[in-house]
Structure formats: structure tokens, C-alpha cells
Amino acid sequence: MMVSRNISILATVGVFILAVGVWCEEDQTTEPWRKLPKLYDYDDFDDCRRANPEYEYCVVKAHLEENTKSALWRQISRYSADPRHYRRDVLELGICVDRCNAIIDRPPENDTRTNRASSCSTERVWLNYALNSTSHVSNCVSAETADFPPVGLPEILFGALFGILLALVISTTIIDVKYLTGKDALLVKAFSLSTNLSKLGALSSRSRQDLLFLDGARVVTMMVILLCHATIPMIRFPLKNPEILEQQFVSWWFPIALAGNTYTVQIFFIIGGVVLAVNFMDHIKAHAKFNLSYLWSKIINRLIRILPVYAIVIFFQASWYQRMSDGPIAYRYKDYCRDNWWTNMLFVNNYINPNEPCAQFTWYLGADFQLFLAGSTIMMVIWKFPKITQSIIYTMIAFAFVVPAVIIYVYNLDATVLVLSRYIANEIRELGYYINIYVTFESNAGNYFFGMIMGLVYHKLVESGKKIESSQSFKAMFFLAAFFFVAMNAMTVMLPREQLEEPYLLTAVFGSLLKSSWGILFTFLLLFLSFRPECLFASFLQHPIMLVAAKISYCVYVVQYTVIYLIYRNVTTPLMHNAFNMIFFTSVVLFITLLTGLLLHVCVEVPFMTLFKELLEPKLPHPISTVSKKRADCQSTDKTMEHQIIR
Template sequence: MPKLAELDDYDRCLEGAPAGDVATYCSVRVVIEPNNSSKIWHLIESFSSDHKRHYNHKHLYRGICMANCKQLVLSMTNMTKNALKADKFDTDFPYAFDGTIFRDTPGHRERYGEMVNICLNHRLNQTHQLRAHTEIETCTKNTDTVEVDWLDMSFLVVCTVIISLTIMSTYYDKSINHKQDVAHYKQDVDSKKKMIFVSFSMLRNWYRLTSRSQEPVDKDLRFLQAIRFLSMFLVITGHAALLCAVIPSQNSYRIEMMYHDISTMILTGGTQITQTFFAMSGFLLAIHMISFASRRKEKLGVSMLLKTTMIRYIRLTPLYAFVILLHATWLAKLQDGPFWKLGSELERTMCRRNWWTNLLYINNYVKADQPCMQQGWYLGCDYQMFFIGILLVIMTNRYRKLTIPLFVLAVVGSYILPALFIYYQKLEGTFIVTLEAQRFIFWYDDIYLKSYIPLHINAGNYLAGMVTGLIYLSLRKNNIDPSQSKWFRILWKMVIPIAVSSLLVHYIFYVNDYEKPSVWMAVYFTITKNSWGVFSCIFLLGLTFQVAPVVKRIFDHRIFEPLGRITYAAYLSHTFVMRLFFLSIREPLRFSYIGLTSMIFSSVVFSYLMATFLCLCLELPVTALQKLIVGNFRGITFRPINKT
């Protein structure tokens, strides 16, 4: 079969042109024209029909140096050119991004489209006796210049303001430290006005980042920082694997054969790690809000709902908006290469068009198929569940006798609703991570859009976390230690093996095409989706009550305190780092486990380095100002759990 990806030499094409000549390099999508008389075509059709485990080999990717292509076409007769031209035909699969996403694409298609079609069909006919429709996606010229507009300048202004505030605040904080004692940075200064002035102090925020609370609840739950960090490591692992499928590969067959190995389901099913974050978010929300409500004489009401959601919005949004602005401006200007525009200009355009869906936290429903910062779907879903969770706490606070019925109703609803949705939408019994969907970062994948990112699909695990928070408070109040139970200890030790084993079962959906709609698949989807949150909650309770003291001590280590706190910033910034490092390659990626491992670790290190600066210079200062101006419910704060 034709290779999925072949590229002319990018640098030689653009830099090797004679002085004064305009050199152009184009990235092209190729769709092979059906040919029933061709054995190769039948092989392509047969191999691609296993669409859950194989790429669509009817769809190819080519990088073309237009100088070479032009020279080839000029050497042909008109009869040969006409014979090689292939018109566009209907297909039942997406093969290119919307042409309006990339700047000047319509003009490039008009100018070079016919020439590219002839050139590529000449190559394809010579090697495989096939023809194809071609569509230019992006073109780069050696005369392209960096264009800076008002939005690019606004990012520089924002950076200048943040850096200036950090320098001035740090200098002021140091100047009022008359005793030159580090203890000065660990405690509040003597007035609210001074606290505002020192909110951007790098020294003070460093100690805030590395400090450890001695409150009983915080000491109980200190291990959550380790789980945040380790889960973020798994998130980056998954996104590195996704990047290997997004970037055209030299050895795609090896990746496809991985899907014939049942152990690969641990990687594809690893998307379930998101449910752990939802469970932790619900767990902390229940503990903090119910503890806060129990200390108040008056009932919680609408004002509390509005205030808590406002505080969370202030807590999350400034850093989120800053990274969105970075993606919408300077990301596309920082690198180049045959794949660079595909990853950077795509993000630039979507963040300029759809940034508002992110900042309103509705991006998991609105414009979900053209996302800015695709990982932001989790933030939208989590924010929506936070609102619902607060509403549920307020209702149980006002009608205490209805606490159990309300939670039972909510949990039952979180099982029934997704089951009905899966059934009537005729979806699979699990989230199928296909290779072809990954080529377009899931933009055009119905399974992703309908059964992975919506609130109604993920609510069950958030509610499981809230129920676990209620159980934790009840156990502490009644001085009950579940770790004394033999059965609980056995159950806790079985959680991880059962959770991992449950992922292996997903293999049946990759090797079979079951008839849909299906009642059993709808039920299976809901149970397996929500079981991950249940597994997470059992694991959390076990660590809280020290079922495994050695594991608890490791997870309580000081190193995880700052690593856990900067995970939100790392979650926002890691896709920027991965684009910057890996989308500037000059040839199709050669997949290997060593290469994947190096990609993961380098992404983790540099994402956390970037996150440290973002946290110290923006996230922690905003949190400090929010507490001073809006308040934080007498010491109760709401920390985001991060992310997918």
C-alpha cells in the first residue's frame, strides 16, 4: 500500500532556492480514487475496513516542494497532464480540516491545486497504478514574514504588566522585611493594603507554594497532592501517545499492530483517569462545603451559590485566559516545519474564534468540534458539576431530612441519563479511541463528542466523590476507622487490579461491531464509566484511613506539595510545550517506546518548569487577591483538581 505519509525535504526546499526566487512548500491531503480493477485498491479497502484498529489508508498525507513539482509538470505533455488529473469525489470520511482555518489556503488551492494533483498522481501512478483527489491544507513560503497584530501586542503588554508587578511586589516585600527573616514571607503582613502590595511577591509566593497546612483535614488529605501529580503524569503520557497518532508516522503499521494486542487497552482505556479527577473534585467539594455549612447558624441560599461560583471563576480564569491568549498569538510564531502550521495555526485560529466558550466554561457543548485548548473540555465539565454540586449541598442544607433521598436521586439519574443517551444515540459500549479519529484530534469523532466530554456522561463520578466526602465526614464524626475492617482492607488492595483489568475488557469492542442500539452496551457503558469513580473513592478512603501506611507516607512526602499545587498550571501549559517541542520535526515520526518515553519525560519536566513560573507570577497572586477582596469562607478554599 502507499505510505500514509511522505515528505519532500522541507529545509532544502525553502532554503536551497536561488537568491531572489520564491520557494513554496505545501502540505497536502490525498484521497485515493476507488479502482475495482486494482489489487492494491482492494488491499487498501480490506485493511482499512478494520476502522477501529487501523488507519484509513485511502487517506494519505504528503509534503510537496512546489519547485520540484513544477519542474516535473512542465516536462509533461498536455495529454499526460489531462490523464493524471483527478476530480473531487464523494467520500464517507473526513480527510481535511476546514480550509478557512489556515490563512491563505483558498488562494494556495487556486494557484497550486491542479499542479499538485498532477504531480502527486504521477508519483502514485508510477508506484501503485492509482489516482487520487488532492487538497492543499497549508503552504509555507521562504518570503513569509512574522506578522504582529494588536492581539499579539496585547499579550506582550500583559506579560510586561505581570513581570513589572512581580518585580515591584517582590522588592516591596523585601524592603519591609526589616529583620531579614524568612519567617516574614510565611505570615501575613500587618494590613490589608500591604497584603495587596505583596500579593505578587515571588518570595512570598514561593513559600506559599511549598508550605504545608497543619489543619487536621489538610493533613488527612495531604496525599491528594501526590495523586494530582501522578495523575498529571498519566495525562501527559496519554497525550504523548495521541501526538504519535496526530503526527504522520514512518512506521504506522507498528502502531496499528499495537491495537491487536489486548494490553494496549490499558493505554486507550487510560482516558478513564479523567474520572479520578472528577471523583476527587466532588470529594473535596463535599468536605469543604458541608464543613462550612455546619458552622453557620443560617441556612445556605442563592447568595452562597453565586458567591462560591464567582470565587471559583476568579480562581480558575485569569491563568486560563493567559494561556488561551498565548495560544491565540505567539504560539504560531515560535517554530516552523512541515507539520507546524497543522498544530499551531489550527490552535491560533480556534482560540481567536472560540475563546469565549472556554471562558464561559461551556466548551464541552458549544463549538466542541472546533475547540480552543482542547483539554479545556474538562474545565468546562468540572465547572458545571461544581455549580450542580453546590446546588445539591445547599438543598441538603435547607432540607436535611432529604439529604439521602436527594443524593440517591442524583446518583440514580447520573446512571440512567447516560445509559439512555448511549442507547438512543446508537453509540458503542465504551469510548473507542480510533487511530483515524486521532489524526484529526477527535474533532470529527462522534464517539468523542457525544460519549466522552459532555457533562451528563461524566456526572456520576463527581457525585460518587461527593458521596465519599459525606462518608468521610460521617466516619470522622463517629470516630469509625474502616481500615480496621478486614473486608475493607481486602477490597482496597483489589481496587487497582480490578480497575486495570476492567480496561482490558474494552478489547471486545475493538474486535467486534455489535448491533446498535443495544441495551446491554448502554448499561455496560454507564457501569464501567462510573465504576472508575467508585474505584477512585475506595482508594481515597483507604489512603485517608491509612490502610497502607507505607504508601500513605510516600504520598505525604513534601516533594508532592508544590508538584500537586502547580498541576493546574501544568495541565494548561503542557500542550503548549508538546507542540513547541514535537510539531517542528522535519519528517514523519518513527514510533518507538524509547522515543515515546523521552517525549513523556521531557514534556513533564518542561511543562512543570513553565507551570512553576505561571503559578508564582499569576496563579498564586490572583488567589491571594481573591481571598483579600472576595473572601474565602473563613479559611475554606476551593482548589481545582487537574485534569485530563
């Protein structure tokens, strides 16, 4: 009865929000965009290149000049005033310079490629719309620039590294499969493809069987994030029908969907906090005596797991990625690994040059490593001073709510990411919310702390033998967390359409509560699943397929940026935004990303983990050596839970 009543209440809230959204939605019966200039007007690049081996092609931004006497200008001005619309007073033209002679009366005085393209753009705008404009050349490609400069040192070094890895994998696999001499050598055990594939399919036992569902939770979250990332570049791509996106942006439901896209990554932080706390508490139970060297060993083990794959992908980004593009649109997806690779290797890329990132999606690796260090330090304090555990928990909860609100208020930020087309057309990473809230350690620490608190509660309940299934107070809190989550996300439909000029305390508080609602709900959900591993959802999450997929998900996350942007950097013509293209590009991204992630796992991640484990494990500090074999095995299997799937 209670469950039915709770569902009825949540359904009522949902219907109310639906009614409010429909009431707030603008009248979309008219289509004013049909009378406006084309936002993207591109000559066919492939035809231009085919017609003239010495082709020249430029992308030009035409800024329309104000003309209040023009009815078309007044329509453009009204339409562009809505921040959810693209600016129709700035047109983007793709100019095949060879065709400019047909519309230019006389060549410009300084007859360079860019000047000719600018003149051509100005003339075309006037002929089509009777409006004056000023032009700015964004990018030019030609037969000369199509030939990249000679291969440099970074490309040579990466090629050599790739060749060495390939030779190792092939030779060790042959030795292993053919049972040749040297089969038991360390390199063979590390790089043999057959051995590593068998490890991938092996379902090793764990001491915490009731937490196996966390692997499946990571996989599901990873797939949702990958699907979102696969379509994000389409927003910035030259489209033949950009009005389709604008219609989505002004829809009442879009802020709710955008909140889901923005905060899904918080699930990773929550899981990371849970695993950290549970592993630490298991270690503290086995080793009552405090030992600082344990923190050092955890840091080393984590770096061994994440650095080799990460370094190779960043190395590729800084070398060959820069050369793998085609056409005039590739410049939109510029990467800065050539200059800023070191920020990734030091895990500070979410703070240093965040608006010029190297592999943009890897900001999460920096934030997660920083949270790992902070969380590990907190757990070391709890180990050393167990009596202040409750005070630490209260401090973490206060931090989770107060810090994001303060940042939003001080920097006068939006409560969450708002879809403002004028910014999306450039770079979303230029938004103040992205730089100060989305990627920073302090603003994401709250949900990581919620995960840690859940881990502490879980461990205490397990050790005391208590269950939560029959706890009425837990059911009530779980329902309140779900209600709070639905209400906070639904209220995003009532947020202002654009950034407020002055900071408002209510906006800051709402932004903090919205972000925390994700941590609170999923903390309760994970705690519930940990005591109900036999339920249908938990069974799905811990299916053997999920457990195998979880092993490659880190590599999938790290390489996804490279795959996604390489695909879009090689599309040479504007696209139609429709279901077919969305499905096609998403399918291609998924297939290549998953395949590349699998290869990275068996050819880089597992081999280097095996090597470093054999070479460094004897040298790593062991806090207490008199531990039973059974306890050591439990600790070893628990370490695999820390292999986080990262956004």
C-alpha cells in the first residue's frame, strides 16, 4: 500500500510539472525561421576540390549590419533576441573562392585569398538579402594546406611506441599459443593477447559479492554518457536545418533533459566515494594499527591502473590526431594537447587552461583523482581518529550544500547549464558554469562525499548484521529522496531563459540543491541495492556481460573523445539533423569506441598492470605483514572495485 501511495504522489507531481511546462511553452504554430536567411550557406566543398586541383575554400562569418528600414532585418533582430535561438544576424558561409569571380564586380585591391573570400561573402549576402555585412574569415583550406608538413618528432616517437607495442603483442601471443620456449617469461604473461582475452572473460570472485552491481551501474552510466557525447558535436556542426535544434531548445521539457545530461556524471563520483570508503573500512578492520604508508601504496596502485592508457591516448592526441582531418569544418573541433598535454598528466586539466583543454572529456580524470586524494586523506583521518567520524560526516554534508551555492553566488552563475545557442555555436567550455562548477574539484566533492558516507553506513550495517529491507524509516527517507530529486529536476523548466545580471541567493541555493539531489537519490538507491542483490534490477547490473563490460569501460571513456571528434573532423559538408544521421553517427561512434576500448584494455591496460604489479609490488610498503592468506586475498580482490569508469 505504501509503495502504491508513493507512486501515486510522484505521478501527481509529474502531471503537475507537465501541465506547467505545457502552459509555459511558447506558441510554436508559426515558423518565423522560414523567412530568415540561411544560418549556414556552404558551397559544396567536394565539388570545389574536384573542379580545380588548385582549389581554395574559406569559411566566412558575415555579420549583418543594422538596417531598421528593412523588414527582414527587423525579423532577424526579433528572432535573435531569444538566447535559445541561434543568432541569425551572424551568417556562416562556405566560399569556393574559384566561384567568386562570377559575383564580384572587381577584385579587391589586395587580392589575397582571404580578401577575395570576404568580398565574395559580402556580395552574396547583399544579392540574397539586400543587407550590408562585414566579413571575418574563420578558416581557409586549399590544395597547399591539404598537404601536411613533414612528420615531426612527436609523430615519429608515437609511431615507434605503437610499433613496439604491436610487435610485443604479436610475438608474445605466438610464443604463448605455440607453447614455445619462454612462455613463462614476464613479458609473455603481460602482453600475450590470448592470456589477456581469457582474463577479460574470467569472472573473478570478490569478497563483496553484494556490491557486484556497482560494475553494472558503471557500465550503464558509461553508455548513457557515451551516447550523449556522440551527439554533442552535432550541436556545433553546420546544419542544413538548425531550426530543429532551436525547436528542441525552446521546448518545455528540454531543461529537464539537459539536467540529466549535465549531472549523469555525478553517478561516477558517487560510486567512487562508495568504493573508496568500503575498501578503506575493510582495511581498517584488518589493520587496527594506523600506518601512513597505506595511503602511498593506494596512490601508486591507482596511478599504475590509469596512467598507461591515459598517457598513450594523450600522446596520440598530441601527435597524429592533429593531422587526421579533412575539409573546412574540422577547425571547429580543435584540440590543445600539443600545448597542454602536461595538465592531463598532472591531473590538473580541470583547473589549468580548462577553456583550451586537451581531450576535453578527460576533465573528469583530473577531478576524480583530486577527489580520490581528498577522500583518502579523510579516511586516513578517520582511521587515526575514529572518535571524530561523526563530526567529519557532518562537515562533508555541509560542504556538499554550501560550497556549490557560494561559487554560484560569487561568480553570478546560472543554477545549471542553460542552452544558450549563441554560446553553443562557439564552445560550451567558455561558459562560466562549465569552468567554475562543472569541472572543478570543490563543486563535485559533495556527491563524492555522499558516496563515502553511504560506504561508511553500509559497512557499519554489514558489520552489525542489520538489514534495511524492513526499516520504515529508510523507506520514508528513500521516498523523500526520490520526491526531492523529481521536484528539483522538474523545476528547471521555470529557470530564467538567460543569465541574470545580478547574483541571486535563491538561484545559488537552487543550483546547489539540484546538484545534491542526484547524490542523495543515488546514494539511497545504491544502499538499497547493496542489501537486495537478488532483486531484478541488481541482477541485471551484475549479469556476467556487465561484469565483463566493466573491465573495458575505463578505456572506452578515455578514448571516446578521440573517436568522436575524429569522425566529425572528417565530415566535409553540412548535415541534416534527423533521426537517420543521429542513429548513423551514434552507431559508428559506439562501434569504433567500444572496439578501440577493447584493444586498449587487452594490449595496454592489462599488460602494463601486470608488468608494474610484478616489478613494483615487492617494493611497495606493506603496513602489516602478518596477515592471513585469506584476508590478503580479500584485500586483493577488493582492489579491483576501485578501477573506476571515468567521464
